[in-house]
Amino acid sequence: MKEKIDGQKVLGLYEKMFLIRKYEEKIYFLFLEGIMPGTIHQSQGQEATAVGMLYDLRKEDYMTSTHRPAGHCLAKGVTVDSMMAEMFAKKTGCCKGKGGAMHTGDISVGAIPAIAIVGGGIPVAVGVGLSCKMRKTDNVVVCFFGDGATNEGAFHESLNAAAIWNLPVIFACENNLYGASTHIRQVTKIKDLAVRGDAYGIPWEIVDGNDVIKVNEAAIRAIERARNGSGTTFLELKTYRRSGHSRNDACGYRDKKEEKEWFEKDPLTICKNYILEKKITTLQKLEELEKKVLDEIDNAVEYAKSSPYPEPQDALTDVYFEGGK
Ligand SMILES: Cc1ncc(C[n+]2csc(CCOP(=O)(O)OP(=O)(O)O)c2C)c(N)n1
Ligand SMILES: [Mg+2]
Secondary structure, eight states, X not given: OOSOSOHHHHHHHHHHHHHHHHHHHHHHHHHHHXXXXXXXXXXXXXXXXXXXXXXTOOTTSEEEOOSSOHHHHHHHTOOHHHHHHHHTTOTTSTTTTSSOGGGOOBGGGTBOOOOOSTTTHHHHHHHHHHHHHHTTOOOOEEEEEEGGGGGSHHHHHHHHHHHHTTOSEEEEEEEOSEETTEEGGGTOOSSOGGGGGGGGTOOEEEEETTOHHHHHHHHHHHHHHHHTTOOOXXXXXXXXXXXXXXXXXXXXXXXXXXXXXXXXXXXXXXXXXXXXXXXXXXXXXXXXXXXXHHHHHHHHHHHHHHSOOOOGGGGGSSSOOTTOO
8 A cells, every 4th residue: 555645535435445344244134134125246345446446536427336236336425324225125215115236326426326237337337428528527437347247248349439439437347256156267368357458449457456545546547537538447456255146155166265365355454454554543443433334324224124115106107118207
């Protein structure tokens, strides 16, 4: 980690990452309890990619996500209350209880509701980037996708379109080595995915995706390029998920030595150690900060549980249908 970052900002980065970790842990617990409907794809271990990429965006900037959207959404500013309520399929959810775990978002803070089709968010991000450019705004779009999506046709067509039109889109690939249970070596010959940017004339960087400060520094460079009209950047963020791919996945397909090596590079531990080593704050103050976040999550669970379900007629709003308005 570099020295130039402001201490207060590091605390802010840590707080957001802690929020995401504890939110996801709470969801897992509620899910196992059987009181939460649907399925889950969790992001423990990938907090630094979400927070590092999105921390310096403006509210008016945009973000597209994946089937693993909780960290991205919380980092972009979707409220914990509305995320939690969405998980309980409640009317107060960020998508009015109609989206569920894989389709969270809130357009009012630039979090385009997530798309669960692998690679599905990438062309959408290009469309949003084109809109930003045509409307002559200086807004930018961060587009998250996994390593698995980089072998989809939509990925290649989207990168090419964004490159030729010089769009303000930042492609942020969370390379966690697996597409579900398939290791990247089984499906991709090249070592670094970032080099695919060369095929489309897009500048790229390979980033330690578990070090939030390094991710944030790369994000700031890419945001600056996008905002000043210099166009697209492709960032490959090397990371690892601590959770299974989805519910009930014990990760039997993963090598234990590989798991151990990556688990030792936990993004929260790296950041916490940095804060304490640099004496940005004391352990006691940090624990107070953590307690505040834990309370916020507990309150969100109460809020979600006590919120109403959508009414039957709500099925006819926010959708296109023949004869609809
Ligand atoms: C087009 C499509 N194919 C298959 C699936 C089923 N599926 C959901 S997530 C996933 C793996 C995606 O891997 P990656 O893009 O690396 O993201 P990660 O899960 O690692 O975050 C698959 C195959 C899907 N949702 N969409
Ligand atoms: Mg993956």
